[in-house]
Amino acid sequence: MIKVQPQFRNQIWGNRMLNNLFGINDGKIGEVWLLSGHPLFTTLIDNRSINDISKELCGKDFERFPLLIKLISTSDWLSVQVHPDDEYARSVEKEPWGKNEAWYFLTDGEIAICEEPSRLVEAFEKGNWSDVLRIEKIKKGTFVNIPAGVIHALGSNSTVIEVQQSSDLTYRIYDWGRPRETHIKKALEVSKAVKFEELIVEKINTKYFIMEYVKTSKINGFSVVVPTILEKNFGAFVIPKDSREYVENSVVIKLGEFFLNS
Structure with a gap:
């Protein structure tokens, strides 16, 4: 397995727990970009952009590696927000993809869904956001799927692995x-429109990515591995396409x- 170097993004709602975990004094980290081909933060593997070596890693050439994997931790609520789908992203924003995402909760946490x-x-007229939003506690170890178009917010004191x-x-x-x-x-x-219950799943299995918890197993082929225990030297690991690793x-x-089929 290849360990990749994380990159850090300060956020107004960030949690200094992440600063302490990674030994960074400045700012208030909200997002740790564990693996990314996005131009904002691009992962380097052996001093080469993941975008340049994607075929070596996963058998496919991508101008931009298509998944973005983060560690997120909050001290306050994130904004109530929504992400576009692929069609809207291409036609309106001139971006290659929209943003379907999913979370795995590393701690107990909270979310809001409209x-x-x-x-x-x-809500805009009356300010009755507490009536319009459904706020739910989420247990550690829970997967939450957030397809494009779902209005959502991640709550305070929540730590998640996010894949998008x-x-x-x-x-x-x-x-x-x-x-x-x-x-x-x-x-x-x-x-x-969505029902909250539809978003809570045993594992994430969408057309964009698969995301599951592994207690102990041999993993074959290209995968990204993110530990569920927060400790010093935390980070993501890449298993290349022709490798098999114990996880x-x-x-x-x-x-x-x-x-895979595009």
Whole structure:
């Protein structure tokens, strides 16, 4: 397995637990980009961009490696937000993909979901966000699937492994009183109705990526391995396409058929 070097992004809602974990004094880390081909932070493996060696690693050439894997930890609520799908991202934002994502909770945490986007107008007019949002506690070890179009927010004191398409497209709807920019028009155009119960799953198996917890197993072929125990030297590991490795107490991520067959 090849260990890759993480990169760090400060956030207003970040948790200094991550600063302590990685020995970084400055700022307040919210996101650790564990593996990325995105131009904002691009992973280097043996001093080469993951975008340049994707065929060696997974057997496919990608101009931008299509998955973005993060460690996220919060001290406050993230904004209520939504992400576009592929079609909207290409036609409106001129980006290759939208942003379907999923979380694995490393700690107990909390999320908010807006099950019915038509109620957003009511929330803007009346300010009754607590009625419009469904807020739920999430237990450690839970997978939550967040398809493009689902209005959501990650709660305070939550630590998750996040896997998503390689996109940074986020439309902010409500930010709990913080004076940050919102993107209401686009958010309303891409939002979809959902039931909270549909989002809680045993493992993530979408056309974009597969994400599952492995207690102990041999893993064959290209995979990204993220340990579920937070400790010094935490990071992601890559298993190249022709390798087989023993893995324990980790989340294992594989490319889905959308990318394998494209």
